[in-house]
Amino acid sequence: xxxxxxxxxxxxxxxxxxxxxxxxxxxHWFLGRALxxxxxxxxxxxxxxxxxxxxxFTLAPDTAxxxxxxxxxxxxxxxxxxxxxxxxIVSIRRAARAVQSGDAEIVACIAGDTNRTDxxxxxxSAFSQFSQDAVYPYGSGGPNTSFAFLTAYYxxxxxxxxxxxxxxxxxxxxxxxxxxxALFKKPLTLEQYLDAxxxxxxxxxxxxxxxxxxxxxxxxxxRATAQSLGLPxxxxxxxxxxxxxxxxxxxxxxxxxxxxxxALYEQAGVGPKDIDFLETYDDYPVINVLQFEGLGFCQEGxxxxxxxxxxxxxxxxxxxxxxxxxxxxxxxxxxGGHLGIVETxxxxxxxxxxxxxxxxxxxxxxxxxxxxxxxxVCSGAALLxxx
Amino acid sequence: MPKAAKRPQRKNPLxxxxxxxxxxxxxxxxxxxxxxxxxRGRFALQACPDCGAVQYPPSEVCxxxxxxxxxxxxxxxxGELLTETTLRTAQELFxxxxxxxxxxIVRLDAGVNVVAYxxxxxxxxxxxxxxxxxxxRAGQAALIAVPQQRRADLSDDPKLREMTCDPRGRKILVTxxxxxxxxxxxxxxxxxxxxxxxxxxxxxWKKDEGLESLRELPQVSIVLVDVTDSQAVRQLxxxxxxxxxxxxxxxxxxxxxxxxxxxxxxxxxxxxxxxxFGLLRLAQEFAPVLKARxxxxxxxxxxxxxxxxxxxxxxYPPHSTYSxxxxxxxxxxxxxxxxxxxxxxxxxxxxxxxxxxxxxxxxMPPKLAPAALAAAIVAALKGSxxxxxxxxxxxxxxxxxxxxxxxxxxxxxxxxx
Numbered sequence: 001x002x003x004x005x006x007x008x009x010x011x012x013x014x015x016x017x018x019x020x021x022x023x024x025x026x027x028h029w030f031l032g033r034a035l036x037x038x039x040x041x042x043x044x045x046x047x048x049x050x051x052x053x054x055x056x057f058t059l060a061p062d063t064a065x066x067x068x069x070x071x072x073x074x075x076x077x078x079x080x081x082x083x084x085x086x087x088x089i090v091s092i093r094r095a096a097r098a099v100q101s102g103d104a105e106i107v108a109c110i111a112g113d114t115n116r117t118d119x120x121x122x123x124x125s126a127f128s129q130f131s132q133d134a135v136y137p138y139g140s141g142g143p144n145t146s147f148a149f150l151t152a153y154y155x156x157x158x159x160x161x162x163x164x165x166x167x168x169x170x171x172x173x174x175x176x177x178x179x180x181x182a183l184f185k186k187p188l189t190l191e192q193y194l195d196a197x198x199x200x201x202x203x204x205x206x207x208x209x210x211x212x213x214x215x216x217x218x219x220x221x222x223r224a225t226a227q228s229l230g231l232p233x234x235x236x237x238x239x240x241x242x243x244x245x246x247x248x249x250x251x252x253x254x255x256x257x258x259x260x261x262x263a264l265y266e267q268a269g270v271g272p273k274d275i276d277f278l279e280t281y282d283d284y285p286v287i288n289v290l291q292f293e294g295l296g297f298c299q300e301g302x303x304x305x306x307x308x309x310x311x312x313x314x315x316x317x318x319x320x321x322x323x324x325x326x327x328x329x330x331x332x333x334x335x336g337g338h339l340g341i342v343e344t345x346x347x348x349x350x351x352x353x354x355x356x357x358x359x360x361x362x363x364x365x366x367x368x369x370x371x372x373x374x375x376x377v378c379s380g381a382a383l384l385x386x387x
Numbered sequence: 388m389p390k391a392a393k394r395p396q397r398k399n400p401l402x403x404x405x406x407x408x409x410x411x412x413x414x415x416x417x418x419x420x421x422x423x424x425x426x427r428g429r430f431a432l433q434a435c436p437d438c439g440a441v442q443y444p445p446s447e448v449c450x451x452x453x454x455x456x457x458x459x460x461x462x463x464x465x466g467e468l469l470t471e472t473t474l475r476t477a478q479e480l481f482x483x484x485x486x487x488x489x490x491x492i493v494r495l496d497a498g499v500n501v502v503a504y505x506x507x508x509x510x511x512x513x514x515x516x517x518x519x520x521x522x523x524r525a526g527q528a529a530l531i532a533v534p535q536q537r538r539a540d541l542s543d544d545p546k547l548r549e550m551t552c553d554p555r556g557r558k559i560l561v562t563x564x565x566x567x568x569x570x571x572x573x574x575x576x577x578x579x580x581x582x583x584x585x586x587x588x589x590x591x592w593k594k595d596e597g598l599e600s601l602r603e604l605p606q607v608s609i610v611l612v613d614v615t616d617s618q619a620v621r622q623l624x625x626x627x628x629x630x631x632x633x634x635x636x637x638x639x640x641x642x643x644x645x646x647x648x649x650x651x652x653x654x655x656x657x658x659x660x661x662x663x664f665g666l667l668r669l670a671q672e673f674a675p676v677l678k679a680r681x682x683x684x685x686x687x688x689x690x691x692x693x694x695x696x697x698x699x700x701x702x703y704p705p706h707s708t709y710s711x712x713x714x715x716x717x718x719x720x721x722x723x724x725x726x727x728x729x730x731x732x733x734x735x736x737x738x739x740x741x742x743x744x745x746x747x748x749x750x751m752p753p754k755l756a757p758a759a760l761a762a763a764i765v766a767a768l769k770g771s772x773x774x775x776x777x778x779x780x781x782x783x784x785x786x787x788x789x790x791x792x793x794x795x796x797x798x799x800x801x802x803x804x
Binding site: 141145203 | 410415443471472478481482490500501503504513523
């Protein structure tokens with residue numbers, strides 16, 4: 001059965017609560033700032049928000065429920081999306097259907113986390129039962145361990161080189177240098193990337209995302225609502241999600257996108273060739289390559305050749321992570337999965353903070369989340385178009 | 388001689404004694420099944436009796452057919468190392484103090500992935516390996532990939548060696564030397580490279596030839612101590628406590644009485660005084676100082692060994708008061724373990740069946756030779772287990788106990804008549 005179209009669902013009011021490396025504030029503060037910036041950007045009273053989707057790693061003991069009282073919102077639709085870097089895409093999918101069905105008129109999708117000096121260790125030590133029982137006790141490396149395994153395996157099987165991953169990281173840094181909110185302000189050369197200190201072989205320092213505090217947010221509503229509010233917006237053409245795809249693959253060399261990309265492009269009515277820019281989930285460069293392949297920009301295992309054949313700055317042959325991505329902006333916890341969505345809306349509405357594509361018609365953004373044991377479980381993507 | 392086995396340098400007394408750190412110990416209850424097997428030196432995973440699927444990480448329901456009847460089954464550990472990394476940073480202090488760490492993902496032939504430490508003799512991925520389960524310093528199961536063909540000792544690997552309590556280069560107190568078992572043990576520890584062995588002697592006016600013959604070993608030093616004398620235990624702890632790396636409590640009083648064969652409780656009290664209160668006295672005096680030295684260089688305080696008895700699991704009525712005293716000691720040893728574990732000091736309980744000595748004279752064979760028991764204790768120290776059931780009878784009783792403790796109680800009851 002064909003899935004119902006998203007009709008006139010749009011995304012608007014992209015906001016970023018500026019990132020800081022460490023903060024003494026709580027996640028509630030960052031999520032509260034995100035909502036405040038959303039209603040300021042949309043020029044609406046708080047009472048107009050009648051739906052809320054929240055993603056956060058550091059909100060405990062609260063969930064989205066507690067946040068309603070913290071933020072003083074009365075809602076008729078509420079969701080807590082615990083899917084890490086896939087939370088943004090999943091929030092879009094759920095919010096879009098709520099808007100279409102009339103269950104909510106304006107859904108605020110927010111994600112944010114604080115980062116105290118010990119937050120990351122606390123989060124990773126008890127990330128999941130499988131992780132606590134069977135990964136963390138082996139060196140307590142956190143995600144560095146998991147992505148080192150994936151990267152080593154990918155390099156060994158497909159002949160990718162460190163220079164290939166480095167090319168992506170350098171391009172992202174060049175994009176980030178134009179983004180005033182990026183935490184990384186200095187240029188990165190390929191030599192610096194290659195010679196950086198080892199973290200978990202073959203990963204070196206600039207392969208690893210830097211945890212920080214911050215928040216991202218956007219509104220989901222109908223085109224009519226956006227127009228009545230005079231809000232620039234981007235249309236939702238298609239979106240997919242998949243959880244625990246390919247459980248029998250020995251080591252993760254593909255995510256769930258491979259299962260769903262045909263449905264994505266069919267629903268959108270456009271293909272990979274029509275995509276003007278791609279925003280991936282990029283906590284480590286190898287996962288970018290899995291997204292290039294999974295979303296159909298190149299064949300499985302041909303990511304390295306694709307990288308060698310393209311340039312990835314906003315002005316390049318394949319504009320990619322145009323705000324700098326998490327690797328050069330910072331990873332504000334669960335907001336990492338919203339960063340690319342917010343940037344996609346900014347590009348499609350022509351209201352970027354930094355680098356801007358001259359004619360952005362179609363933007364593809366993907367999410368990836370939750371290394372529950374030995375691989376990332378959640379994947380998703382959304383295809384958006386300029387109004 | 389491999390690098391790890393070199394005799395450690397003497398400690399610089401000016402340096403501060405490092406405090407012990409541990410690998411993460413938090414586990415779900417179901418994951419403790421892995422630890423339970425590793426405590427006896429076994430690698431077991433859950434298998435589904437309905438569809439056969441092996442599970443890992445430990446789970447409450449079968450990942451294939453959702454059966455809830457998962458059962459722990461021994462594994463041969465064969466598999467392929469698919470991918471590996473060497474960690475240069477770590478979040479926990481224990482790992483940070485010992486970087487780098489080589490770990491990998493092994494696809495077991497049983498069809499599941501495990502994250503495991505890689506023994507330093509393992510080739511670069513991909514290659515065939517064998518996965519074993521050991522107890523880490525936190526007392527939890529840790530999986531280790533070793534080369535498939537070559538024999539690989541944990542002691543050969545400088546990092547994994549810390550999972551053992553290898554007697555090589557260590558100073559060891561054997562609390563009572565007046566038994567064939569203790570004397571065999573002292574000789575075995577000497578052969579295993581112990582640096583110094585204090586052997587306790589109670590009631591020195593009762594000469595023991597076997598004990599005297601130990602004096603020929605250069606590492607041996609006979610010390611006066613009677614575990615029934617609180618003052619003597621305290622005095623010994625004051626003299627040598629801060630140097631003891633491994634304490635082996637061999638003090639044992641074994642009389643063969645059932646409830647009805649002797650009037651009065653005096654003999655039973657004597658058994659309790661040695662077997663239970665003796666352990667308590669030793670624990671009170673020696674445990675605190677062992678904990679304090681748990682990270683004291685390469686020759687740190689690492690282990691406490693209790694010579695218990697398989698009769699501690701379920702009372703053997705012909706030796707009923709002895710069984711009760713050993714059950715009491717077993718119970719106390721669990722508290723001692725809880726006390727020492729946070730410092731990383733391992734309590735190893737040894738549960739032999741009848742020993743080939745005068746007090747088990749009337750037991751039918753097979754009986755455990757003192758030298759075999761001594762070898763089992765040394766092997767336990769060189770490995771990474773905390774419960775040892777040496778010999779065929781102990782294994783048989785353990786199997787019966789695990790299968791159905793009530794049935795074992797009835798079976799042992801019949802031996803009283």
